[in-house]
Amino acid sequence: MLSIKNLQTSVDDKEILRGLNLEIRAGEVHALMGPNGSGKSTLAAALTGRDNYNVTGGQVIFEGRNLLDLSPENRAREGVFLAFQYPVEIPGVSNINFLRTALNEIRKYRNLSPLESKEFLKLVKEKQKLVEFDVALSNRSLNEGFSGGEKKRNEIFQLAMLEPKLAILDETDSGLDIDALRIVAKGVNKLRTNDNAFIIITHYQRLLEYIVPDFVHVLYNGQIVKSGGKELALELEEKGYDWLKEESKERELV
Amino acid sequence: MISRDIDTLYDQFIADFETKSVLMADEPDNVREFRRHSFEHFRLLGFPSVKNEEWRYTHIAPFLREVYSTSSEKPGSLDQSFLSSLQIRSLDGIRILLFNGKYLPEFSELPPDSGIHVSALTGAYQERLVSDYLGKIADASKNHFVALNSALFEDGLFIRVQDGRRIERPLHVIHVFSSESNMFVQPRHLFVVGKASEVSLVESFLNFKNEAEIFINDVSEIEVGSDARVQHYTIHGGCENARYIHHTEVRQAERSVYNNYKASFPGPAFLRNNLNVSLNGENIESHLYGLYLAGGRQVVDNHTIVDHLKPNCQSNELYKGVIKDEASGIFNGKIYVRKDAQKTNAFQKNNNLMLGKKAIVDSKPQLEIFADDVKCSHGSTVGQFNEEALFYLKSRGIGEERAKALLIHAFAYDVLEKMPLASVKSHINKLIDEGLKT
Numbered sequence: 001m002l003s004i005k006n007l008q009t010s011v012d013d014k015e016i017l018r019g020l021n022l023e024i025r026a027g028e029v030h031a032l033m034g035p036n037g038s039g040k041s042t043l044a045a046a047l048t049g050r051d052n053y054n055v056t057g058g059q060v061i062f063e064g065r066n067l068l069d070l071s072p073e074n075r076a077r078e079g080v081f082l083a084f085q086y087p088v089e090i091p092g093v094s095n096i097n098f099l100r101t102a103l104n105e106i107r108k109y110r111n112l113s114p115l116e117s118k119e120f121l122k123l124v125k126e127k128q129k130l131v132e133f134d135v136a137l138s139n140r141s142l143n144e145g146f147s148g149g150e151k152k153r154n155e156i157f158q159l160a161m162l163e164p165k166l167a168i169l170d171e172t173d174s175g176l177d178i179d180a181l182r183i184v185a186k187g188v189n190k191l192r193t194n195d196n197a198f199i200i201i202t203h204y205q206r207l208l209e210y211i212v213p214d215f216v217h218v219l220y221n222g223q224i225v226k227s228g229g230k231e232l233a234l235e236l237e238e239k240g241y242d243w244l245k246e247e248s249k250e251r252e253l254v
Numbered sequence: 255m256i257s258r259d260i261d262t263l264y265d266q267f268i269a270d271f272e273t274k275s276v277l278m279a280d281e282p283d284n285v286r287e288f289r290r291h292s293f294e295h296f297r298l299l300g301f302p303s304v305k306n307e308e309w310r311y312t313h314i315a316p317f318l319r320e321v322y323s324t325s326s327e328k329p330g331s332l333d334q335s336f337l338s339s340l341q342i343r344s345l346d347g348i349r350i351l352l353f354n355g356k357y358l359p360e361f362s363e364l365p366p367d368s369g370i371h372v373s374a375l376t377g378a379y380q381e382r383l384v385s386d387y388l389g390k391i392a393d394a395s396k397n398h399f400v401a402l403n404s405a406l407f408e409d410g411l412f413i414r415v416q417d418g419r420r421i422e423r424p425l426h427v428i429h430v431f432s433s434e435s436n437m438f439v440q441p442r443h444l445f446v447v448g449k450a451s452e453v454s455l456v457e458s459f460l461n462f463k464n465e466a467e468i469f470i471n472d473v474s475e476i477e478v479g480s481d482a483r484v485q486h487y488t489i490h491g492g493c494e495n496a497r498y499i500h501h502t503e504v505r506q507a508e509r510s511v512y513n514n515y516k517a518s519f520p521g522p523a524f525l526r527n528n529l530n531v532s533l534n535g536e537n538i539e540s541h542l543y544g545l546y547l548a549g550g551r552q553v554v555d556n557h558t559i560v561d562h563l564k565p566n567c568q569s570n571e572l573y574k575g576v577i578k579d580e581a582s583g584i585f586n587g588k589i590y591v592r593k594d595a596q597k598t599n600a601f602q603k604n605n606n607l608m609l610g611k612k613a614i615v616d617s618k619p620q621l622e623i624f625a626d627d628v629k630c631s632h633g634s635t636v637g638q639f640n641e642e643a644l645f646y647l648k649s650r651g652i653g654e655e656r657a658k659a660l661l662i663h664a665f666a667y668d669v670l671e672k673m674p675l676a677s678v679k680s681h682i683n684k685l686i687d688e689g690l691k692t
Contacts (some may be wrong), residue, residue, distance in 0.1 A: 048649050051641065076651035088646040092664025101660065102650035109651070141664075158650065 001026045007058035009046050016042040018068045018222035028192040032201045034219035035241045040201045043169045046143040048082045077109035079165030083155035083172050089144045095137040127160040131187030149180040156187045185210030205237035260318045282379050292394040292404030299398045302408035311584045311616040312555045313473035317497045317524050322438035340428045347426030355441030369419030378412040383446050392503035399499045403473040404634035407442035418450035424454035431461040431468045449479035456487045463493040473501045480507040490518040497524040500549040508535030515673050516541045517682050519689040520549030530559040533567045545669045547689045548581035555584035562595040571602040577613035584616045591623040602632040
């Protein structure tokens, strides 16, 4: 589904990703861990097309298409979704209007007719139930007045609504209490199918107890320095990142 | 466009007054006296230039150099088929139609309520209220265009709401302007809202596209009686060939509420909106909300004065501007808190969203406080799209244009949410969408 080859990016002439490689197949969940500043969020930004991140080298193929050539909206329409680390509040844009616009623009791109109001609202109800997001959405502005936890849960609800092929969860667990974390994880697990894939960016092993990944990758200094199964997350939890930093320094010296 | 010296237009009006004095000979003495006075003011004041502080950012000169007919015969005809296009969808309003400033009862609905009187201003000179209020609210001595209008106004509306009446259906006053040759029109309106009455007034301004330039210098005086509540909307749309100096002067008596909602859209090449509200009693509330979407090479200027004369009053003002293309927007808001006006709460805010690289805005919020126990604040901002919000929307599959439109609606929302009439609100939302496409 996604093939990242030698991806390099910079922000203000500072190199962030230095040749990142990653292969993701449909049905897989990949966890991406690593110390602060290793480039995790940059990868999310580069994949979704955020403006101020310059891709300076490498390529990203998503479902046979060169993802880097596409605008952010077309990436979303092709099926890439980012659950934001800090979801934006947009006063004056209603949750419902926003969702309907997004859904119908994606449908239009796929040559599907727009959803009728009734069908749409039915879908909203159904998906709200699925991900246990019971916040009242109508007559409220996008994320406005939502608590930190509600904003994160709204991201998962949007994920449920838009049904992307590839979902990137950027530190969705940060700022969540244990109950909210369970609900979010439960939602994500319900949304897992053989046809979609997830990249879960996190600092903590905790989330991965609930969303069990197929692969765990450690990002350090703009590269994936170690990959493994779900046990790798436990090992990191126990030992921290220092041993990996050492290993990677040694490699560089060699 | 043929242009000439501004003095030519000035001379034309000076000569006009002489001619019209003869025609106006049958007007009541007080009206003729009022005209004569005002004319003297205009003769001394002339037209403003950028040297005048109130016109510093508003380049009106090019529009005064155009050639206009100022004769009282207004050429042009009203196309019946346009009438339906003038309605606001699902607004159940009492339609009052004016064509080139003249009230057309045959195209208007007669108010079903006996508590309300609608007529042509010139037909109501015998009314005591007209002699009481005409020219008493808007001061011709300091304002060039008010002076000119007061001297040479042709006709307009007189609307009176009786004391203690609650008018259920909004009055929808539609001002249509059309002419086959250049013209300068000067409508004059008087609204007297009686004590403890309630009314909503929706005014739409429109003109049709043709070659002729139309300069509209209108003045409205509004008297709001004690305990009365007035909701007043004005919507300026239309086409490039219109130029507006739209002057509204409001005087409020104790415990009254006056809310003004202004919205203007791309079209008229020049729009100067003057709104002066004087809070002439205790426990008054005034709210001024404005939305201006300017495009093309439009000049849109909102000038407001909120004058607190008495204690214990509240005023709140919020104007939001979206400036596209090469348009220029001007906001000049002044709040006076006079010596007697203790315990005043007065707030004013102006926010601008700049869309065009060549768009300009000049924002000038001003506070003059002579009392010492007051709460006042004012502020102004000029900014661009919030990139974070824009990216968030795009990341959900919403295209650039659509995302920007959503953010513009969101920006306008603060003003729109204040409007009690849902039909007007959705009409304005529609005009925003149309305005963004032009």
